[in-house]
Amino acid sequence: MDGQQDFVMRTRGLRKTYVMGKTKVHALQGVDFTVHRGEMIAIVGASGSGKSTLMNIIGCLDYPTGGTYQLDGVQVESMGRNKLADIRNQKIGFVFQGFNLLARTSALENVELPLLYDRSGRKMKIRDKAREALERVGLGDRTNHEPNELSGGQQQRVAIARALVSSPAILLADEPTGNLDSQTSVEVMALFQELHRQGMTILVVTHEKDVAQCAERIIELRDGRIIRNELVRDRRDAALDPVPANPVLQQPAGRA
Amino acid sequence: MKSSTLIKVASQSILKNKMRTLLTMLGIVIGVGAVIVMVAIGQGAQSQIQDQINNLGTNMIVITPGSSNQGGVNRGAQSYNRLTAKDAEKIKRESLVVSAVSPVVFSRTQVIGGQGNWRTTINGVSTDYQIIRNWDLKYGRFFDQAEQRQMRRIAVLGHTVWENLYPGQDPVGQSVQIRNVPVVIVGVLEKKGQTANGTDQDDVIFAPYTTVQTRLSGWSRIFQILASTPSTRDIPEAQAELTAIMREAHGLSRWEEDDFTVRNQNDLAEAAQGTTQIMTWLLAAIASISLLVGGIGIMNIMLVSVTERTREIGIRMAIGARGRDVLTQFLVESIVMSVLGGMIGVGIGFISSNVLGQVTGWNTVVSPTTIMIALGFSAAVGIFFGFYPARKASSLNPIDALRYE
Ligand SMILES: Nc1ncnc2c1ncn2[C@@H]1O[C@H](COP(=O)(O)OP(=O)(O)O)[C@@H](O)[C@H]1O
Ligand SMILES: [Mg+2]
Numbered sequence: 001m002d003g004q005q006d007f008v009m010r011t012r013g014l015r016k017t018y019v020m021g022k023t024k025v026h027a028l029q030g031v032d033f034t035v036h037r038g039e040m041i042a043i044v045g046a047s048g049s050g051k052s053t054l055m056n057i058i059g060c061l062d063y064p065t066g067g068t069y070q071l072d073g074v075q076v077e078s079m080g081r082n083k084l085a086d087i088r089n090q091k092i093g094f095v096f097q098g099f100n101l102l103a104r105t106s107a108l109e110n111v112e113l114p115l116l117y118d119r120s121g122r123k124m125k126i127r128d129k130a131r132e133a134l135e136r137v138g139l140g141d142r143t144n145h146e147p148n149e150l151s152g153g154q155q156q157r158v159a160i161a162r163a164l165v166s167s168p169a170i171l172l173a174d175e176p177t178g179n180l181d182s183q184t185s186v187e188v189m190a191l192f193q194e195l196h197r198q199g200m201t202i203l204v205v206t207h208e209k210d211v212a213q214c215a216e217r218i219i220e221l222r223d224g225r226i227i228r229n230e231l232v233r234d235r236r237d238a239a240l241d242p243v244p245a246n247p248v249l250q251q252p253a254g255r256a
Numbered sequence: 257m258k259s260s261t262l263i264k265v266a267s268q269s270i271l272k273n274k275m276r277t278l279l280t281m282l283g284i285v286i287g288v289g290a291v292i293v294m295v296a297i298g299q300g301a302q303s304q305i306q307d308q309i310n311n312l313g314t315n316m317i318v319i320t321p322g323s324s325n326q327g328g329v330n331r332g333a334q335s336y337n338r339l340t341a342k343d344a345e346k347i348k349r350e351s352l353v354v355s356a357v358s359p360v361v362f363s364r365t366q367v368i369g370g371q372g373n374w375r376t377t378i379n380g381v382s383t384d385y386q387i388i389r390n391w392d393l394k395y396g397r398f399f400d401q402a403e404q405r406q407m408r409r410i411a412v413l414g415h416t417v418w419e420n421l422y423p424g425q426d427p428v429g430q431s432v433q434i435r436n437v438p439v440v441i442v443g444v445l446e447k448k449g450q451t452a453n454g455t456d457q458d459d460v461i462f463a464p465y466t467t468v469q470t471r472l473s474g475w476s477r478i479f480q481i482l483a484s485t486p487s488t489r490d491i492p493e494a495q496a497e498l499t500a501i502m503r504e505a506h507g508l509s510r511w512e513e514d515d516f517t518v519r520n521q522n523d524l525a526e527a528a529q530g531t532t533q534i535m536t537w538l539l540a541a542i543a544s545i546s547l548l549v550g551g552i553g554i555m556n557i558m559l560v561s562v563t564e565r566t567r568e569i570g571i572r573m574a575i576g577a578r579g580r581d582v583l584t585q586f587l588v589e590s591i592v593m594s595v596l597g598g599m600i601g602v603g604i605g606f607i608s609s610n611v612l613g614q615v616t617g618w619n620t621v622v623s624p625t626t627i628m629i630a631l632g633f634s635a636a637v638g639i640f641f642g643f644y645p646a647r648k649a650s651s652l653n654p655i656d657a658l659r660y661e
Binding site: 061089100102104162 | 573578658
């Protein structure tokens with residue numbers, strides 16, 4: 001089932017145990033799965049099933065207790081703090097449920113932030129790239145707004161722009177619509193689909209059934225184990241599917 | 257992260273939290289301001305004393321009776337130990353280095369004349385005295401060699417005596433009664449002010465020592481001999497020469513110790529400076545405590561802000577900031593704040609010392625050295641007290657920082 005070189009990330013026997021005093025919580029108990037380049041996967045499961053724990057480990061925000069994890073050709077689980085920071089900076093775009101934008105900081109400055117910490121030495125015009133990313137999420141006219149001057153949906157789109165700006169290998173989103181009303185949720189999910197159509201690899205944790213329908217593959221977790229890993233439609237079909245009209249979306253600046 | 261970006265990030269953060277920044281800086285502002293004012297007072301006092309010492313005269317050497325090695329200068333009661341007018345005359349004759357010499361005979365008495373009577377000091381001196389003390393005249397003249405030789409009954413009034421006996425008028429030619437002897441006034445001196453220990457130098461009448469010794473007090477005791485050299489460089493040589501002349505004058509054999517003490521102006525100055533130096537250090541130490549408290553204030557606010565900003569740190573780490581980036585950001589922030597606070601403190605300290613000087617009439621001096629030290633110190637405070645919170649922030653795990661409520 002797995003293509004040899006075609007995957008962006010792959011985990012083997014991923015485990016995470018939280019130790020709280022005498023009790024141990026086994027949040028992940030051996031998770032194996034592979035994400036192919038250009039895939040859009042929905043991760044579902046009851047509350048407490050380990051979805052966030054898994055996302056945090058994949059996003060290199062947390063360490064696994066055991067197992068291996070390979071991302072974009074590099075072995076991650078044995079890396080030190082600085083290397084992990086670089087991975088987060090270069091290869092991962094993380095979208096949080098609570099947006100996590102810097103307060104009193106304009107949309108543009110928020111989006112610039114990952115580029116300020118860029119250590120790859122690649123030459124770029126930070127301001128232009130940030131503006132471009134904001135245009136990509138349809139906020140080209142809100143660059144100078146601060147988070148408290150934006151709606152929830154707009155804030156989440158700024159966060160998505162920030163995740164995109166460094167052209168990561170994978171976009172991770174942990175319940176990105178959890179704080180949004182249903183109308184805005186649809187818009188944000190449509191944005192993910194559009195990005196997916198442009199070739200972005202996306203992993204999204206979500207509760208809502210119909211939102212999960214947007215993905216090609218659904219992975220369901222229960223008690224820290226994958227109980228379902230199901231292709232819901234063919235990848236090529238999904239890519240060809242007409243996307244619900246979304247006027248705020250600009251045309252692709254697609255990635256290689 | 258490039259240093260320009262770093263400064264940008266830190267200054268953004270400082271500007272975005274104006275209240276926090278202000279409160280943090282306040283401690284440093286007050287601390288540095290206090291140090292500046294305190295040191296200004298101390299150094300002002302020092303320079304005032306220096307002025308007073310210089311005011312004594314130029315390149316002055318003082319000979320007093322009694323050996324400096326015997327812990328006391330009060331052996332003047334013994335006759336062999338006295339200074340005499342002859343000593344001064346011998347120096348005047350023989351010294352090659354010294355340009356002016358004057359004995360000082362001293363007595364207190366009542367003076368009658370002009371507006372009434374006044375109790376003051378009569379100083380018998382030679383004509384050189386005016387040169388040694390570098391003392392200008394307000395009216396008339398100082399007495400000359402001939403008058404001195406002839407033991408004329410003439411006098412020059414100090415400013416305070418003049419103010420009390422002849423306020424606002426030129427008394428030259430009039431006479432005062434000193435111990436029932438009429439003495440003609442030939443001049444009035446300009447105001448010289450107080451000495452370092454607070455005695456009024458202008459409350460005095462000068463007359464030729466010859467006159468004082470023979471016609472006024474009948475004393476022949478010389479209180480001290482003053483001498484001066486043309487330049488400061490000559491002082492050490494002059495001291496050696498005077499010692500030799502004095503030993504010869506007193507007929508001391510090689511085994512006998514000096515029965516007099518020769519000191520220069522710097523010796524006097526050092527003694528006086530010593531106490532004010534201590535005072536300056538003491539004031540600076542007290543003020544430093546407030547700077548230290550200011551530093552602890554910075555640390556406190558930095559610590560609070562680290563907790564308050566744990567989420568921000570989490571966000572920065574989640575998008576790729578290394579621990580070091582966070583550490584330097586916080587460190588730069590605290591240094592910028594403390595140096596900025598230091599600069600404002602210097603400004604406030606400068607203004608307050610001037611105002612204080614105006615109001616109290618104290619002499620206050622803000623020297624560039626003080627400013628540099630105060631600024632350096634506040635930067636050090638920033639580094640020292642910023643480091644711990646910065647360290648704490650940078651060692652957090654991204655997920656722990658993000659989860660922080
Ligand atoms: N920091 C933590 N410390 C201890 N237990 C935790 C921590 N984070 C999550 N857990 C536990 O791990 C399990 C999985 O949590 P989580 O991954 O947040 O689930 P989900 O995102 O699917 O709701 C839950 O039982 C939760 O209580
Ligand atoms: Mg969760």
